[in-house]
Amino acid sequence: MVRGKRGWVPANAVVEVAAKTVDNDQELAELFAVLRDATFQVNGADVPIPYRYPKEGCYARAEVMAGLLAAAGYPPDKVFVVSMKGLRMSTAQGGDQADYGSPLEVNWWCHVAPVVYAQLEKLPAKPLAAVLDPSVGRGPLSVAEWVGKTTALPFDEIKYDDMRTRLALSGAYPADRAWAVRAGAVVYGLPDAKNPYSTSTAKPGDAVGVLAKTAALVPAHDVVAMLDGFFRACHKAMVDHNRRDEPVPYPAYGTDLAGVGTAITALDPQLRAYIAGTFPNFLADWSLTFLGSGIEVGIKQLRAQLTA
Numbered sequence: 001m002v003r004g005k006r007g008w009v010p011a012n013a014v015v016e017v018a019a020k021t022v023d024n025d026q027e028l029a030e031l032f033a034v035l036r037d038a039t040f041q042v043n044g045a046d047v048p049i050p051y052r053y054p055k056e057g058c059y060a061r062a063e064v065m066a067g068l069l070a071a072a073g074y075p076p077d078k079v080f081v082v083s084m085k086g087l088r089m090s091t092a093q094g095g096d097q098a099d100y101g102s103p104l105e106v107n108w109w110c111h112v113a114p115v116v117y118a119q120l121e122k123l124p125a126k127p128l129a130a131v132l133d134p135s136v137g138r139g140p141l142s143v144a145e146w147v148g149k150t151t152a153l154p155f156d157e158i159k160y161d162d163m164r165t166r167l168a169l170s171g172a173y174p175a176d177r178a179w180a181v182r183a184g185a186v187v188y189g190l191p192d193a194k195n196p197y198s199t200s201t202a203k204p205g206d207a208v209g210v211l212a213k214t215a216a217l218v219p220a221h222d223v224v225a226m227l228d229g230f231f232r233a234c235h236k237a238m239v240d241h242n243r244r245d246e247p248v249p250y251p252a253y254g255t256d257l258a259g260v261g262t263a264i265t266a267l268d269p270q271l272r273a274y275i276a277g278t279f280p281n282f283l284a285d286w287s288l289t290f291l292g293s294g295i296e297v298g299i300k301q302l303r304a305q306l307t308a
Helices: 025-036 058-071 143-148 160-170 204-215 218-241 253-266 269-278 280-289 296-307
Strands: 039-042 045-048 077-097 104-118 128-131 155-159 178-184
Touching: 025 058, 025 104, 039 204, 045 204, 058 104, 058 204, 077 128, 077 143, 077 218, 077 280, 128 143, 143 178, 155 160, 160 178, 218 253, 218 269, 218 280, 253 296, 269 280, 269 296, 280 296
Parallel strands: 155 178
Antiparallel strands: 039 045, 077 104, 077 178, 104 128
């Protein structure tokens, strides 16, 4: 598999796709690394697949990853995790805090990623379905591990046709548990619960268009992740020292403050406005946390740079 190689899965067999198995852990790790570092083209330029904006675009990311895997000789399936109670993942690349003091997070009703099959030495009898999802994990995950990143609910692992049958009977996706639905690679998204026998597929340009839109927001989320790390380092130092009045709460504070400030000012003004408008709880939480502290001036400086 070559970094940057592109391909689209042929539009056949919607539900089941025969898969070549991966032979060992190293091969599986290498497949994950290639997907993690893969790019797509926007106006002739190679752009990283926007895993660092996990909030939206999972259908498009899974579609492009599945195409790359198929082109390299590893015909994949996809797996969807779905629950009407909601899925949640804490991540510094996420959206705003739900409440003051809580971590940044993403919320979905459904999430999807590609699956390959690994015939490893530790699993001599049955291939492992390995989920490759750089937006959720740092390496390949089992289906159970992957679902567990998004919900603590019990879940049923079912095939796409089984999902159709359940929806035809109930008319709704589950709220008291989750489903992990295994589908063929050409399935783009899950059907409306009231119309379970419809199938969502994508044209090649659909996924690339979504990725281009979400990739444009990655720099803003990178800056928010920097802010989150900086704020937490400051807070930890104050707690550890049991003091709030120190102008330099830890040795690298000045360097870190300058680095975050430089990253903010390097953003396009529209992305700075996006952060200010999209993360009100996050910004208010940390401003109030450091109100009256020895670093209040530095925090106000960062807020001012966001709104400049």
